[in-house]
Amino acid sequence: MTEPVRAEATTNPGGEEKYYLRFTREQRLMHAVLFTTFLGLAATGLPIRFSQSFWARKLAAAVGGFGAILFLHKLCAVVLTIAFLLHVKEVMRRGLIHREKGVFWGPNSMVANWKDAKDLGGHMRWFVGLGPRPKFDRYAYWEKFDYWAVFWGMVVIGFSGYAMWFAPFFAHFLPGWALNAVLVIHSDEALLAVLFIFSIHFVNTHLRPDSFPMDMVIFTGVESEEEFKQKRPLEYEREIGKGTLEKKRAEAPPLWFVTFARIVGFTAIFIGLTLLVLTLTAYFS
Amino acid sequence: MNRAARRVVSLTVGRWTFAIGLLLVLLAAWPLGAQECLACHSDATMTDANGHSLFVDGQKFGSSIHGGLKCNDCHAGIKGYPHPDKMAPVACKNCHADEAEALKTSVHADGREHPCTSCHGDAHAIYPKTDPRSAVYPLNVPKTCGQCHGVNGMAGKHGLPSVYPNYMDSIHGFALSQEGLLVAANCQSCHGSHHILSHNDPQSSTYKMNVPATCGACHAKIETDFEAGAHGHAIAKGNGKAPVCTDCHTAHTIVQPTESKFRMQSTPICGNCHKDKFSTYRDTFHSQLGFLGGYVETARCWDCHRAHDVRPTSDPDSPVNPAHLIATCGQCHAGANASFVKYDPHANAHDRKRNPGLYYVRLFMNLLLVSVLTFFLLHTILWIIRSRLRQLKNRAAKGENHD
Incomplete structure (x- = not known):
């Protein structure tokens, strides 16, 4: 599975820089749908989860009012579900019907392999100064974790959400206690997703020193040769070795689009961090 | 002559x-x-x-x-002019002996603080209570009592709260002041008129044990329902801890029970006594959405347990008796079936004996949350520090080269 969740790179203002394609338009659109609906789900779900907190009623009013909050939550859920199913269909089409190589295994796949385990260990050793920085391939281990965390999260939160939405129907297959359990599963897994995305993903991908303040590649789809070489040396070298690097050549993104993407991206990060602060205040009060 | x-x-x-x-x-x-x-x-x-x-x-x-x-x-004592120097005070009791007798043991017994005119108004303009000009005409009673029992009223001197504004905002006050309903409860409907006693006095109509009968004077069917339920039984047995009408509806700030204000405020009232039930209720979606304020539709205690005729689950007439659960849950959940009503609306995720499945699910979810976040938090913090150090080192190196 080769669905990228995000990448790491910084936009380089260098004028003569060569640019290479990392994400297709469909993949970038998928990320846009994903973060838009995720923010919507978090903003409408958190007031319900923490309805006792001092901000719950105000936030509920701000995101559409009490009457609309559950409707908006379900609306975002349905859109996200459709996006998820389209993604699964696309992966199946590429991997099973078209027999495209490298979808389920290899350096371009999202499936974890032995190198990811070694990279994790090596990266941690590098953190504490006990070894060199590992060389990463197209998708680093934390990127794969993000992908699978979101994948698993959508299955778990989605299933438990629909089980609550259509409880009498689901009751035909689920034992009675499961109807109680789905709320715990839904809210705890969603809480994990909110805390993870709004802190770990934001920092790992956008806010850490190497990418600060925002990695634009998920919005523009392209990155400069220098970034490519530095961030993903194994993939870069392989493409050179195979002589296919030039196939990835792309135009530099237009300035207006970069500006637009920055506004959207920073808005998303701002909303996310706000929700993170609210969540933490509710959780620890 | x-x-x-x-x-x-x-x-x-x-x-x-x-x-x-x-x-x-x-x-x-x-x-x-x-x-x-x-x-x-x-x-x-x-x-x-x-x-x-x-x-x-x-x-x-x-x-x-x-x-x-x-x-x-x-x-009395005035025969002509000039009047005698000392005149006997007017004694209403000479004619109104019964009223005077009732007043003598009431909270208003002190004639100097509460002369008859304090309620009946101008001594030379007293009208029968059926006359709209009377200070004790039903529609005028709250205002009359409110002179003392209102904001900054004389009753405050005795440590009594201002109840007049509460009453006027209540459903009774609204019916009386806005609709002019003569049958709407005014002060004396519950407290009486001349023989008003403290609510601590067992003889008082507002003494806790007498409240159901007092309200039942108008709300007869509800009184019957109440008496049939567990709370009514407890009151009949003399258990003063059981709630009466005023514990849930309040005495003076009574609102329409279907109003969101009442639906919001009364669940915690049940929780005052039923603490464990309230705490487990708060863990449910019913409560989470209900507490947001606008969602008055989600189930409150009495939507399932009934309001007045509250019975134990074991009672075949209880709406939460297993035999009636499909109908009770079905009031809101169309398609409720035998399996659906196995849902436990008071499940406790921390009680392994009562809800073992839920207990382990919660435990797993908590462990997952804590372990993932702890690992990645450490991972990210170390990463930030290392990256920053490398950046500074690189910059220093570049700086040296330039020099």
Whole structure:
């Protein structure tokens, strides 16, 4: 599975820089749908989860009012579900019907392999100064974790959400206690997703020193040769070795689009961090 | 008068005698005082030595319930003018003995603090309670009592709360002031009039044990329901801990139970006693969405347990008896079935014995949350530090090269 969740790179203002394609338009659109609906789900779900907190009623009013909050939550859920199913269909089409190589295994796949385990260990050793920085391939281990965390999260939160939405129907297959359990599963897994995305993903991908303040590649789809070489040396070298690097050549993104993407991206990060602060205040009060 | 009569008699005879005789009878029958007293007391500026007004509005007095009485029926001791130096105070009890007797043991027994006029108004303009001009006409009662039992009222001196504004905002006050319903409960419907007792007095209509009967005077069916339920049984047995009407509805701030305000405020009231049930309820979606405020539809205690006829689950008549669960849950959840009603609306995720499945699911989810976040938090923090160090090192190296 080769669905990228995000990448790491910084936009380089260098004028003569060569640019290479990392994400297709469909993949970038998928990320846009994903973060838009995720923010919507978090903003409408958190007031319900923490309805006792001092901000719950105000936030509920701000995101559409009490009457609309559950409707908006379900609306975002349905859109996200459709996006998820389209993604699964696309992966199946590429991997099973078209027999495209490298979808389920290899350096371009999202499936974890032995190198990811070694990279994790090596990266941690590098953190504490006990070894060199590992060389990463197209998708680093934390990127794969993000992908699978979101994948698993959508299955778990989605299933438990629909089980609550259509409880009498689901009751035909689920034992009675499961109807109680789905709320715990839904809210705890969603809480994990909110805390993870709004802190770990934001920092790992956008806010850490190497990418600060925002990695634009998920919005523009392209990155400069220098970034490519530095961030993903194994993939870069392989493409050179195979002589296919030039196939990835792309135009530099237009300035207006970069500006637009920055506004959207920073808005998303701002909303996310706000929700993170609210969540933490509710959780620890 | 006698001298005048003698003069007339001396001047006339025959049929004049009859006319004069009639005049005499009329004069003798004229209420003593009403006209004579008003000769002076109709002066609106008339005051006594202390500056208190001595003015009497003859017209009002004439139309009042006491309009047929003579002034000295009440102002005993006054035979004519000049008045005696010391006058006996007006004693309403001379005629209204029953009321005076009832008042004597009431909270308003102190006649100086609560003279009859403090409720009945102007002594010379007292009307029957069925007359809209009366201070104790049903629609006027709250305002009359509110003079003392309102904001900054005299009742505050005795540590009593201001209840008048609460009442006026209540459903009873609204029905009375906005709709003019004579049957709407006013102060004296619950408290009585002359024999008002403290709610701590077992004889009082507002004593806890008597409240159901007091409210039941109007809300008869609800009283019957209440008596059939667990709370009513407990009250009948003398268990003062069980709630009565006012514990859930309050005494003066009573709102329409279907209003979101009431639906919001009353679940915690049940929780005052049913603490464990309230705490487990708060873990459910019913509560989470319900507490947001606008969602009045989600189930509150009485939507499942009934409000007045609350019965134990084991009672076959209880709506939460297993036999009725499909119907009870089905009120909101269309398609509720036997498996659906196995849902536990008071599940406790921390109680392994009661909800083992839920207990382990929660444990797993908590462990997952804590372990993932702990690992990645450490991972990210170390990463930030290392990256920053490398950046600074690189910059320093570059700087050296440039130099």
